[in-house]
Amino acid sequence: MTPTTPSGADPSAGTRLSTQDPPPEVSGSPDPPGTGDREPREGRTGTVACPKTPGGRRRPEDLPPVARYALCAGILVAAYLLPWIDRVPVIGPQIRTQGIDWPSALFNMSYFVLLALGLNVVVGFAGLLDLGYVGFFAIGAYTVAVLASPDSDIDRGWPWLACVPVAIGVCLLSGVLLGWPTLRLRGDYLAIVTLGFAEIIRVFADSSSLLRGDRGLGSIPHPPGTWSDGSPIFSVRDATPYYWLGLTLIVLMVLAVGNLKRSRVGRSWLAIREDEEVAELMGVRTVRFKLWAFAIGAAIGGFGGVMFAGEQGFLNSATFQLMFSVLVLAGVVMGGSGSIPGAILGGALISYIPDRLRGVEIAGTDAFEYRYLIFGLMIIIIMIFRPQGLLPDRRRSTIPQETQVEEQT
Amino acid sequence: MTTARMSKGEQPPASGAPCDGPAHGPGGAGRTPGREVLARVDGLELSFGGLVALHDVTFDVRAGEILGLIGPNGAGKTTFFNVLTGVHRPNRGRILLEGRPVTGLPKHRITRRGIARTFQNIRLFSGMTALENVMVGADARHRTSVPGALLRLPRHRREEERARTDARALLEFVGIGQHADQTARNLPYGEQRRLEIARALATGPRLLCLDEPAAGSTPAEKDRLLELIRAVRDRGVTVLLIEHDMRLVMRVTDRIVVLDHGQVIADGAPGDIREDPRVVAAYLGVPTDAA
Numbered sequence: 081m082t083p084t085t086p087s088g089a090d091p092s093a094g095t096r097l098s099t100q101d102p103p104p105e106v107s108g109s110p111d112p113p114g115t116g117d118r119e120p121r122e123g124r125t126g127t128v129a130c131p132k133t134p135g136g137r138r139r140p141e142d143l144p145p146v147a148r149y150a151l152c153a154g155i156l157v158a159a160y161l162l163p164w165i166d167r168v169p170v171i172g173p174q175i176r177t178q179g180i181d182w183p184s185a186l187f188n189m190s191y192f193v194l195l196a197l198g199l200n201v202v203v204g205f206a207g208l209l210d211l212g213y214v215g216f217f218a219i220g221a222y223t224v225a226v227l228a229s230p231d232s233d234i235d236r237g238w239p240w241l242a243c244v245p246v247a248i249g250v251c252l253l254s255g256v257l258l259g260w261p262t263l264r265l266r267g268d269y270l271a272i273v274t275l276g277f278a279e280i281i282r283v284f285a286d287s288s289s290l291l292r293g294d295r296g297l298g299s300i301p302h303p304p305g306t307w308s309d310g311s312p313i314f315s316v317r318d319a320t321p322y323y324w325l326g327l328t329l330i331v332l333m334v335l336a337v338g339n340l341k342r343s344r345v346g347r348s349w350l351a352i353r354e355d356e357e358v359a360e361l362m363g364v365r366t367v368r369f370k371l372w373a374f375a376i377g378a379a380i381g382g383f384g385g386v387m388f389a390g391e392q393g394f395l396n397s398a399t400f401q402l403m404f405s406v407l408v409l410a411g412v413v414m415g416g417s418g419s420i421p422g423a424i425l426g427g428a429l430i431s432y433i434p435d436r437l438r439g440v441e442i443a444g445t446d447a448f449e450y451r452y453l454i455f456g457l458m459i460i461i462i463m464i465f466r467p468q469g470l471l472p473d474r475r476r477s478t479i480p481q482e483t484q485v486e487e488q489t
Numbered sequence: 490m491t492t493a494r495m496s497k498g499e500q501p502p503a504s505g506a507p508c509d510g511p512a513h514g515p516g517g518a519g520r521t522p523g524r525e526v527l528a529r530v531d532g533l534e535l536s537f538g539g540l541v542a543l544h545d546v547t548f549d550v551r552a553g554e555i556l557g558l559i560g561p562n563g564a565g566k567t568t569f570f571n572v573l574t575g576v577h578r579p580n581r582g583r584i585l586l587e588g589r590p591v592t593g594l595p596k597h598r599i600t601r602r603g604i605a606r607t608f609q610n611i612r613l614f615s616g617m618t619a620l621e622n623v624m625v626g627a628d629a630r631h632r633t634s635v636p637g638a639l640l641r642l643p644r645h646r647r648e649e650e651r652a653r654t655d656a657r658a659l660l661e662f663v664g665i666g667q668h669a670d671q672t673a674r675n676l677p678y679g680e681q682r683r684l685e686i687a688r689a690l691a692t693g694p695r696l697l698c699l700d701e702p703a704a705g706s707t708p709a710e711k712d713r714l715l716e717l718i719r720a721v722r723d724r725g726v727t728v729l730l731i732e733h734d735m736r737l738v739m740r741v742t743d744r745i746v747v748l749d750h751g752q753v754i755a756d757g758a759p760g761d762i763r764e765d766p767r768v769v770a771a772y773l774g775v776p777t778d779a780a
Binding site for chain 1: 635
């Protein structure tokens with residue numbers, strides 16, 4: 081038998097070679113891979129201009145550690161001093177809200193930032209579209225209310241602080257309970273299920289006698305502590321301490337989430353987000369890590385909830401609208417999905433913009449009335465000019481990657 | 490990079506065909522008899538609807554060999570990889586790795602049991618750096634999880650450090666150490682293929698399945714790939730290789746299994762496979778009886 085010369089044996093081999101640009105021999109070239117027709121995905125991603133090739137724009141991560149810590153410390157101090165922004169000449173009064181007192185606006189921002197940080201773990205890190213995130217916020221807040229409000233049937237008269245660990249535990253558990261059966265779903269299906277989850281929580285709050293519907297639960301205790309003159313630190317008069325509490329929680333959550341992101345956990349999430357099947361084929365326990373993402377997101381949402389309950393002192397079923405979930409998701413995407421600084425900025429903006437519009441007159445009407453219009457326009461503009469978000473993550477690909485169906489031989 | 494070396498039982502590149510006589514069917518006499526069986530593929534059946542993708546596929550993979558899996562397009566080679574790694578479940582039959590069945594296990598458990606793979610159409614985590622891609626594979630062997638990472642426990646940090654070191658070493662091993670911090674999607678095509686091999690090796694496999702690793706490579710790159718495959722085997726990893734380039738397959742493999750229409754039509758030493766009338770017929774489209 082002579083006819084089987086190796087190249088003749090496979091007629092496709094020769095043609096395939098000729099249709100492909102030979103990849104550059106010299107290594108180190110940042111050129112997108114010159115692939116042929118067989119790798120449509122690679123070709124496509126390769127042509128998308130990588131926004132930051134090495135040596136491009138400087139980023140805080142590229143700074144030496146000392147400078148980076150100094151930058152962080154500076155930002156932190158500035159954040160704690162934000163309630164006195166009035167004292168800053170010229171720009172201070174511009175930044176300050178008019179229709180709502182500034183510390184309250186700051187507090188609102190702080191729990192939105194917490195929510196954005198939590199949702200960023202779920203959506204940004206693990207790539208799971210959760211449209212019902214407000215559900216966990218509600219669970220956290222209601223757990224405190226049920227345990228501590230005198231209006232509640234099972235009022236234990238617990239102080240706020242004692243309710244916090246219970247509420248976080250309940251949130252973690254509810255994250256796992258929702259995730260366990262649903263995390264096998266992908267993309268759109270998961271989004272629908274989480275949307276349903278948030279509605280279930282809202283309807284339950286509306287109709288159950290325990291949560292008292294729109295009559296609500298009042299007199300929820302404030303966080304503990306007194307000033308030296310005996311007056312409580314956390315009162316209805318001044319929201320500044322609540323803001324500081326929120327800011328402190330944000331710092332803790334950023335540290336925790338940052339640790340996770342830099343670790344094998346973060347890599348696993350990223351791998352799942354990029355290609356779930358390949359992640360599992362490389363040994364990543366995908367279901368377990370998705371569950372962790374859900375539970376951690378839920379717990380952080382729960383922190384937002386307990387703070388909210390402690391500040392407001394009153395909750396009812398009208399508090400937790402679906403709009404919350406949508407707003408927080410918009411914040412995460414606007415800031416740069418998968419990026420912690422992005423989530424902080426996005427979360428702050430979704431709360432700040434409407435609050436800033438309060439009390440501003442546009443053509444004889446309060447601009448607050450148009451907040452969603454203005455807000456929507458801003459999101460559209462940001463998404464057009466910065467689709468990767470305001471402070472994008474280095475590793476986030478600018479285009480979503482669909483799971484590829486592997487072709488047969 | 491290790492240079493090509495000729496260890497025992499390995500065919501010198503581009504030599505003539507040493508003929509051991511015809512060797513077909515499961516457990517056929519390759520040139521490495523007596524080696525223990527690493528994986529046993531036993532009567533695999535898989536069909537998608539009416540299409541039979543695999544029919545009674547039976548063969549052994551012996552520890553330490555480079556086994557080629559060839560066949561015309563659509564013969565079921567990648568489908569077989571998918572069954573082997575748990576992407577598809579077979580309708581019947583099973584695969585034993587070191588005597589224990591792996592069929593039916595979740596994909597990540599199969600990986601942990603020691604089977605790793607690359608992909609015909611490159612599937613890297615394209616937004617991560619080369620190093621991070623490999624570390625994902627290395628993570629499969631680590632024990633600490635969320636609590637350890639959250640609190641940055643000493644044991645977790647040790648494991649992170651080890652993953653990083655191992656991953657760097659693997660990148661060096663496949664010859665792309667200088668690109669460790671580049672985003673995977675920015676790597677040249679050939680290096681993406683190498684990165685896939687490094688990522689698969691990071692899981693610590695006994696059996697490495699390469700799905701057309703030379704596709705789209707230049708002849709020079711193919712030569713270096715061949716050296717890499719041998720170097721992988723010399724690390725004690727058994728290699729199962731799907732490849733269309735016959736010259737490469739003939740040079741690098743110890744034994745070849747030929748699939749056609751989802752069935753094993755030949756199993757033997759490269760020299761015998763080249764001469765096998767059924768293989769020739771399958772590739773050239775000549776009816777078997779006319780060959």
